[in-house]
Amino acid sequence: MARQPARNRPPGLVVVGGKHAGRALGAVWLVGAGPGDPDLLTFRAFNALRAADVVVHDGLVSEEILDLAPSRARRINVAKRKSRHTLPQDDINQLLVALALEGLNVVRLKGGDPFLFGRGGEELAACREAGVDCHVVPGVTAALAASAGAGAPLTHRGSAQAVTFVTGHAAHGEPDLDWVALARPNQTVVVYMGVSTAGLIAERLTAAGRAGATPALVVENASRQDERRILTTLSGLAEAAASVRGPALLMVGEAMAMAEVRNTDLPGEGRGPGEAHQPLRMNLGPGLRREIRVK
Numbered sequence: 001m002a003r004q005p006a007r008n009r010p011p012g013l014v015v016v017g018g019k020h021a022g023r024a025l026g027a028v029w030l031v032g033a034g035p036g037d038p039d040l041l042t043f044r045a046f047n048a049l050r051a052a053d054v055v056v057h058d059g060l061v062s063e064e065i066l067d068l069a070p071s072r073a074r075r076i077n078v079a080k081r082k083s084r085h086t087l088p089q090d091d092i093n094q095l096l097v098a099l100a101l102e103g104l105n106v107v108r109l110k111g112g113d114p115f116l117f118g119r120g121g122e123e124l125a126a127c128r129e130a131g132v133d134c135h136v137v138p139g140v141t142a143a144l145a146a147s148a149g150a151g152a153p154l155t156h157r158g159s160a161q162a163v164t165f166v167t168g169h170a171a172h173g174e175p176d177l178d179w180v181a182l183a184r185p186n187q188t189v190v191v192y193m194g195v196s197t198a199g200l201i202a203e204r205l206t207a208a209g210r211a212g213a214t215p216a217l218v219v220e221n222a223s224r225q226d227e228r229r230i231l232t233t234l235s236g237l238a239e240a241a242a243s244v245r246g247p248a249l250l251m252v253g254e255a256m257a258m259a260e261v262r263n264t265d266l267p268g269e270g271r272g273p274g275e276a277h278q279p280l281r282m283n284l285g286p287g288l289r290r291e292i293r294v295k
Contacts, residue, residue: 026100028127029107030114032139036062037223040140048137052107054099060111060247089119093126100132112141117167117192143190146219146249150229152259154188159254162187168194168201183208188253195248198241202234210234215256220248231259
């Protein structure tokens with residue numbers, strides 16, 4: 001007698017292992033790992049990791065966070081980089097479903113927050129279509145960590161009455177954004193995945209009316225040991241982003257002028273034993289920038 005397909009198995013989906021057809025369905029947890037610092041994980045994210053049978057993770061998730069999963073848990077790296085994906089998104093969706101259909105507790109561990117430029121919505125939809133339980137655990141998105149670390153609030157009375165998160169990356173051509181709306185003063189624009197298009201973003205914002213002297217902050221590897229900040233202006237954004245090698249955010253807006261630096265980060269400055277770091281506020285003219293390395 002021909003073998004019947006397992007109940008709830010989507011057509012064309014390859015079952016991983018194929019040894020547990022009789023097991024109860026597992027579940028998928030879309031977990032936000034935050035920007036990299038393990039201290040920024042939520043308790044719920046920690047508990048989900050500790051209960052994982054399989055961890056399907058992004059390349060940006062730090063080893064310190066991955067090590068919180070049980071040693072028995074299988075790790076599957078589905079890292080994505082520009083023009084270089086370990087697995088296409090559709091294959092990741094099918095992988096999550098297949099693992100859950102094997103009765104496994106699957107943690108899809110994503111940098112930042114699953115629903116903020118994390119394609120978590122697509123993975124949730126795939127699980128729902130397959131009849132697999134899917135739970136979403138929010139995470140600290142990189143913009144919040146970058147803002148907090150630099151002391152530059154995303155909203156601030158008098159200088160930033162709104163904040164908008166946008167992507168600087170598009171599958172084909174430039175991102176389809178409302179440049180006129182983004183160019184209005186007294187708001188903060190946070191650009192994810194915008195390092196390679198920083199020049200275009202600055203050009204479009206300036207053409208739409210945003211002043212070239214508007215403060216801008218570039219934060220590379222937010223919250224990590226090698227975090228790096230560059231305080232500049234909109235007109236200097238392309239030059240500042242050109243030196244960035246790791247994942248980074250572009251943050252444009254009047255409130256970015258509040259970014260603080262420590263005196264030990266400045267050339268020729270220092271402090272004696274026991275002296276506290278003194279924050280400095282910087283007023284930058286057009287085209288000037290100050291680079292900060294966070295130790």
